[in-house]
Amino acid sequence: MGDYLVLxxxxxxxxxxxxxxYLGNCPFLGTSKKMETAVGMAFxxxxxxxxxxxxxxxxxxxxxxxxxxxxxxTIAFILVIASLVQFVEMFLKKSIPALYAxxxxxxxxxxxxxxxxxxxxxxxxxxxxxxxxxxSSFAYAVGFGLALILFAGVRExxxxxxxxxxxxxxxxxxxxxxxxxxxxxxxxxxx
Numbered sequence: 001m002g003d004y005l006v007l008x009x010x011x012x013x014x015x016x017x018x019x020x021x022y023l024g025n026c027p028f029l030g031t032s033k034k035m036e037t038a039v040g041m042a043f044x045x046x047x048x049x050x051x052x053x054x055x056x057x058x059x060x061x062x063x064x065x066x067x068x069x070x071x072x073x074t075i076a077f078i079l080v081i082a083s084l085v086q087f088v089e090m091f092l093k094k095s096i097p098a099l100y101a102x103x104x105x106x107x108x109x110x111x112x113x114x115x116x117x118x119x120x121x122x123x124x125x126x127x128x129x130x131x132x133x134x135x136s137s138f139a140y141a142v143g144f145g146l147a148l149i150l151f152a153g154v155r156e157x158x159x160x161x162x163x164x165x166x167x168x169x170x171x172x173x174x175x176x177x178x179x180x181x182x183x184x185x186x187x188x189x190x191x
Contacts, residue, residue: 004135011139017115018147019177019184024115027106028148029173038152040099041106042145044092048084049116049144053137055080056120057130077120085110115144151180 017023024045031041056077064070089107092100100107110116119140123133154176163172 004131007132007135008139008142011136012143012146013184013187015140016143016147016184017119017140018144019181020188021118022181023118024113024144025177027109027113028151029170029177030106030109031103032148032152032155032173034102035149035152035156036099037102038148039145040092040096040103042148044088044103044107045110045113045116045144045148046138046141048081048088048110049119049141050134050137051084052077052081052116053119053123053133053140054130055084057123057128057133060124061130073121073124077117081110081116081120115140147180147184151177154180 011017015021018025018028027041027045031037059076059080060070060073064073064076085108088110089100092103092107119137122140123136126132126136128136155173158172158176167175
């Protein structure tokens with residue numbers, strides 16, 4: 001049990017997929033302007049990442065490795081991720097149209113979100129067991145959501161501040177993301 005807690009803590013804080021490994025920055029910057037959108041994207045990524053992590057682990061272990069087809073890993077993983085994103089998109093469009101509209105183009109971009117593919121590949125490359133893949137997929141997703149929600153909170157506060165013209169909008173967002181990333185590097189002991 002302790003090993004799984006260490007793995008989860010490591011994935012959420014020490015090896016945060018957004019702020020320590022720099023994967024998934026497009027939706028991080030694009031959906032963090034409003035807290036509601038950031039929370040919605042965080043939940044969508046949690047669902048897609050956990051399901052993709054588990055399904056790709058099963059496909060890799062039971063099909064690709066068993067039949068010596070590891071060279072098809074990227075194609076198989078992309079198909080799984082794209083299918084899951086389509087499911088989430090249809091669900092949100094039907095159930096929560098306001099969130100669907102708020103996420104806009106960033107919802108389909110989960111398909112090409114390198115954080116999702118990165119976690120699937122990390123699970124395979126680290127040769128995790130099924131339970132370890134489940135824990136790491138969920139913890140990486142929680143870390144993604146944590147970083148996204150923290151960043152959205154900071155960005156909402158920045159809108160109330162007087163920011164010099166050359167630093168407004170994307171510039172100040174990138175500077176803020178860098179500072180937030182440095183705080184997560186403190187968990188590694190590098191600061």
